[in-house]
Amino acid sequence: MDAKMKRKILVAFDFDKTFVDADSSEMIIQLTQFKSIPGILKRLLSSEGWEKRRVLFSLLHVFGITPNDILNHLSTIQLVPGIRDLLYGLPREDTEIIIVSDGYSLAIDVVLKKEGLQDVISKVFTNHTEFDKEGHLIIHPYHQQNWCYLSKRNMCKGDILTSYIKSREEQNVVFPTIAYVGDGNNDFCPSIRLRERDLVFPRRGYSLYNILVRYEQKGFHLDAEVHPWDSGTDILEKLLPHYQTLNSNQVLPVPRIENSDASKDN
Ligand SMILES: [Mg+2]
Structure with a gap:
């Protein structure tokens, strides 16, 4: 690995019912x-x-x-218990936190501003919303995709994650460990793309958790470690040990994340 590369842990959150206790x-x-x-x-x-x-x-x-x-x-939306502890418990210099959500920008902006978290989140990927002159709330699809049958037409989260990792590599940042935190059906696509050094955190009792239970019952296993959680502090506890090996010279998987064909092949 190129010595000038900065190594960080990437934590990618879904928003609705994962970051906040609301849809x-x-x-x-x-x-x-x-x-x-x-x-x-x-x-x-x-x-x-x-x-x-x-x-x-x-x-x-x-x-x-x-x-x-x-x-x-x-503005009445509340964070999921333990999420604030998680965000502030991770070493700031060595962590990059992003949100990948099929929600919409207005809700995410309101919550991040109300909770004072704008500076903690490096990047938000979501459907853009705006009020027009008459006060109509207009929502635009994040993108239009036809390559991933696991995802809706307006958003393939696995593809967003893949592109982000690639773009950060071009800026000399690599992620020896990637953690994906989610609850919904559309969080399955990014989960199956992660590799053996990574972690998937399905919220216990929600759709992603149920999908992963059925997946394992059929004899399939994700490459990434799977850790069901109830509180953000459960995630913090599992993630912190990974910082100890962040700057060791481990060989990272190639490709770092499965490409978009992975969702078609599974
Ligand atoms: Mg969700």
Whole structure:
């Protein structure tokens, strides 16, 4: 390994129900529940997926829900227990913390600002939202993908993680250990791409945890170590020992993370 390379541990978080104890899109649906909504729209909103969310967000204004109502509601979101201890318990100089979320930028911005965590998070990858001049909340897909059947069309988290690691390598930062913390179905793709030096932290009792249990029952195993967790402090305890070997001359796996074909092959 090139001596000028800086070695760090990368901790990648999902956001909804992992970083915060809320689903930020469900929070928006809560805002509409006391409004009278035409039946045809209710049927559309009860369908799954990206389109539902896009339509719902853009119509909030029609139901009399103002940008301030949205901001006030989002500001009630709480961190998952132990997450603050985890963020501040990791050696700052040797750690890079990112969020990879199929939520949306407004909710993440509100939480990070309220909790004073903007400087702790190096980068946020999510669907961008903005208010237009009329106060409509517009959500844009993070990207449009057709290469990963494990992921939704608007976001393949494994691909985001792979690109990020590659871009940091070009800036002379390598990650001997990568930790991925998540709870949902869409956290499976990044989890299966991690290698034997890495750690996957599925929140106990949630979808990712259940998927990994079934995966193992079928005789499959992730290359990465799997550590179910209930509190952020469980994650801190498992991660801290990895800093002791951070600057030893271990050979890192090549490729450092499985490429996008991995999700097609599994
Ligand atoms: Mg989640």
